[in-house]
Amino acid sequence: MHVLITGGAGFIGSNLVRYHLNQGHKVHVVDDLSTGRKENIQPFLHDPNFHFDKGDVLTWSGLERAVSGADVIYHLAAVVGVFKVLKQPIEVLAINIAGCERLLRAARNSHWRPRVIVASSSEVYGNRPIVDGRHLPLHEELELLITPGINTRWNYSISKLANEAFAISYAKEHDMHVTAVRFFNVCGPGQTGRYGMVVPRFVSQAVNNEPITVFGDGSQTRSFMDVRDTVKALFALASTEDSAGEIVNVGSDSEITILDLAELVRKLADSESPIHHLDYEDVYGEGFDEIAYRRPALQKLQRLTGFKSRYALVDTINHLIALSKAEKEVDGDVSLVRSRA
Numbered sequence: 064m065h066v067l068i069t070g071g072a073g074f075i076g077s078n079l080v081r082y083h084l085n086q087g088h089k090v091h092v093v094d095d096l097s098t099g100r101k102e103n104i105q106p107f108l109h110d111p112n113f114h115f116d117k118g119d120v121l122t123w124s125g126l127e128r129a130v131s132g133a134d135v136i137y138h139l140a141a142v143v144g145v146f147k148v149l150k151q152p153i154e155v156l157a158i159n160i161a162g163c164e165r166l167l168r169a170a171r172n173s174h175w176r177p178r179v180i181v182a183s184s185s186e187v188y189g190n191r192p193i194v195d196g197r198h199l200p201l202h203e204e205l206e207l208l209i210t211p212g213i214n215t216r217w218n219y220s221i222s223k224l225a226n227e228a229f230a231i232s233y234a235k236e237h238d239m240h241v242t243a244v245r246f247f248n249v250c251g252p253g254q255t256g257r258y259g260m261v262v263p264r265f266v267s268q269a270v271n272n273e274p275i276t277v278f279g280d281g282s283q284t285r286s287f288m289d290v291r292d293t294v295k296a297l298f299a300l301a302s303t304e305d306s307a308g309e310i311v312n313v314g315s316d317s318e319i320t321i322l323d324l325a326e327l328v329r330k331l332a333d334s335e336s337p338i339h340h341l342d343y344e345d346v347y348g349e350g351f352d353e354i355a356y357r358r359p360a361l362q363k364l365q366r367l368t369g370f371k372s373r374y375a376l377v378d379t380i381n382h383l384i385a386l387s388k389a390e391k392e393v394d395g396d397v398s399l400v401r402s403r404a
Contacts, residue, residue, distance in 0.1 A: 064083075064089070064134045065135075066088050066089065067091045067092075067137070068090065069140035070120075070182075071115075072103050072104050074249070074254045074255075075139060075246075075249060076092065079297065080092060084110060088112065091116070094140065103253055127169045131169075131175055132175065137301075138163060140162055141158065141159045142159060155219050159219070159223065164229050167230065177240070179239065180242050183245045184220070185248075186219055188201045188245075190353075198318065203363055234307055242300050244297065244300065244310075245359070247285075247358075248286060250379055251290035253290070262324070262383065271391070275334075277339070279341075281320055283355055284319060286318050286319075287319070287379070288372060289372070289374035291374060296313050296368065297313065327380065328384075
């Protein structure tokens with residue numbers, strides 16, 4: 064099997080690379096490295112089944128050739144992360160929308176019939192009201208609440224809605240196997256906190272006994288899925304005929320407040336870190352609209368694939384803490400050697 068991953072040097076993309084190479088598949092990654100990192104795919108560069116091209120999906124001249132030989136395509140290339148989205152609002156719209164359409168057009172024009180997974184986001188659900196004190200699970204048939212205002216975070220939601228519209232339109236008009244996937248918070252090995260991702264930030268702060276910084280009062284909730292489960296769910300969707308032309312939630316339905324997450328990380332890391340609260344405006348700027356909760360309904364994913372997650376959040380956090388502590392020891396040994404030199 065030949066697999067093409069746009070944005071494959073990113074967090075989810077590089078985990079997809081590892082998964083498919085372990086299955087014996089041939090993997091081709093295209094990434095301009097604006098968000099993805101070469102370090103993420105460094106272990107694969109000498110694998111004969113792996114090929115990497117540095118290229119912008121908007122302009123890369125090899126896209127049509129790469130698409131024509133792919134059995135499965137994961138389109139993950141996008142501007143991502145709250146900090147980056149707020150800093151580059153125009154690029155979010157231009158890159159995320161035009162890049163997706165170019166990829167789908169190339170797939171339509173190819174002589175092959177690939178299975179295409181297009182990455183969307185739970186951000187498209189907007190800021191849902193809490194009903195009778197309950198967080199209702201977000202299912203794919205809900206009406207969406209996008210409210211653009213002074214803050215440009217909603218440009219990302221709009222770009223992902225456009226990607227979904229392209230995906231479903233290409234599926235119906237050109238009889239293509241395209242599935243749009245709404246990711247809920249994914250975490251795990253290889254993720255960094257530099258673009259606002261909360262779990263790796265909390266783990267790093269706790270392991271280094273630095274203040275754990277919670278934005279707002281911490282009452283906002285999220286549902287975290289281990290990336291090792293995520294990649295299996297994606298391939299399961301790509302492997303079933305029934306997913307063609309569908310929009311599907313991919314995530315965990317186990318919900319936790321951000322404050323409880325901070326306390327859990329601190330406990331598991333046996334850390335002395337204090338928990339500090341920061342105002343949203345101090346972090347993101349004026350008019351930031353935080354989402355109160357995110358918990359997916361997963362019946363559709365389970366009906367289409369039978370998929371169930373293997374890793375609980377505690378498992379993921381313990382794994383990340385172990386990796387962070389090991390990396391800290393290596394860095395300490397290197398610093399000691401340099402000081403003696």
